[in-house]
Amino acid sequence: MSEATKQDEKQVWVTESLHDHYAQRLRVDEMLYDSETEHQRLKVFQNGTFGRILTLDDVVQTTEGDNFIYHEMLTHVPILAHGSAKRVLIIGGGDGGMAREALRHRTVEHVTMVEIDAGVVDFSKEYLPMLSQGALDDPRLNLVINDGALFMKETSDKFDVIIVDSTDPIGPGEVLFTDTFYGHAARALTEDGIIVTQNGVPFMQGDELTGTLRAFQALFADASCYLATIPTYAGGPMAFGWGSHSSTNRSVSLTDLEARFAAAGFETDYYTPEVHKAAFALPGYVKKLFP
Known part of the structure; x- marks a missing residue:
């Protein structure tokens, strides 16, 4: 047996088998937390490429290394498209x-975050403080x-x-993808309000996006989606559902976005006004998923 083979046998890997015919593996350099809660099994482990990684039932939820892409695109796109958002609701996001990214906007006066599992919040404060960066204690x-x-x-x-930072539509997260849930969300939005949703990787999970868009088309003046590529959400770019009571929020000009972003006064690692506009340019296979 070669030395390389011996070393490989000593390594511990977490295998994410979210999809029927496709999986990814992440090496566990150090297991930092492993516990079963009432709702799911939580793990936090160290990985040489992505830093600390959080998994629920061995499905990657977020990582120290690439979380900025997901969080920036689900917050700054709707907030800057709206232009005067003061009250933000986050479903999930423990x-x-x-919350970290939403609260970077000085114009946001109040953020409500609804998390089903108190255990996620508690251990995130202890094991993933670099994700919240104090946001969980913001007044x-x-x-x-x-x-x-x-x-x-x-x-x-x-x-x-409204930002729906849900897990995939299995287990506790399933109800957050229903027409009934979206109907209640539409009622809770202001007259020019925006809802954005996590809709998985459309190459692998096209039905998720189709189902959300079908509901959004019935509920909102404008229904669409936008894309961002997040390395640990494997299988292609991730789709974010977009629903708005205003027919003009999505078409805000690049000039206006640049002015709003400059006025916000903070730097980002992924989001730019140009990326914002380009994210709504969809490839053909995604367009075919529209009802």
Whole structure:
């Protein structure tokens, strides 16, 4: 047996088998947390390329290395497209990364974050503090431990932007992809409000995007999606659903986006106004997923 083979046998890998005919492996350099909660199995481990990685039932949720792409694109696109968002609702997002980016906008006065699993929040503070960067203690943040679908059904509040930072539509996350949930979300938006959703990798999970867009087309003046490539969400670019009560938010000019971004006064590692506009340019195979 070669030395390389011996070394490989000593290595520990997490295999993500989210898709029927495709998987990815991530090497575990050090297991930092491994625990079963009421809802799912949580792991945090160190990886040489991506830093700390959070998995739920061995499906990658976020990483220290590439989370900025996902979090920036799900927050800055709707907030800057809206132009005057003051109240933001995040469904999910227990690691605090989405709140981190939303609260970078000084014009955002209040963020409500609804997370079903208090355990995710607690261990994220301890094991993934670089994701929230103090956002979970920001006085503008209202953390609600509750089922996101139930909260959306019962809330009487109105929001300028709703961000659905859900897991994939299996287990606890399944209800967040239903027409009923989207209907309640539409009611909770202001008259020019925007909802954005995590809709998986359309090359692998096209039905997720089709189902969301079908609901959005019935509920909103403007329904579409945009794309970003996140290395650990394997299988191609990820799709983010877009629904707005305004027919003009998505078509905001590059000049206006540049002015709004400059006024926001912070730097990003992925988002730019040019990327914002280009993200809505869809390849043919994605366009074919529209109902």
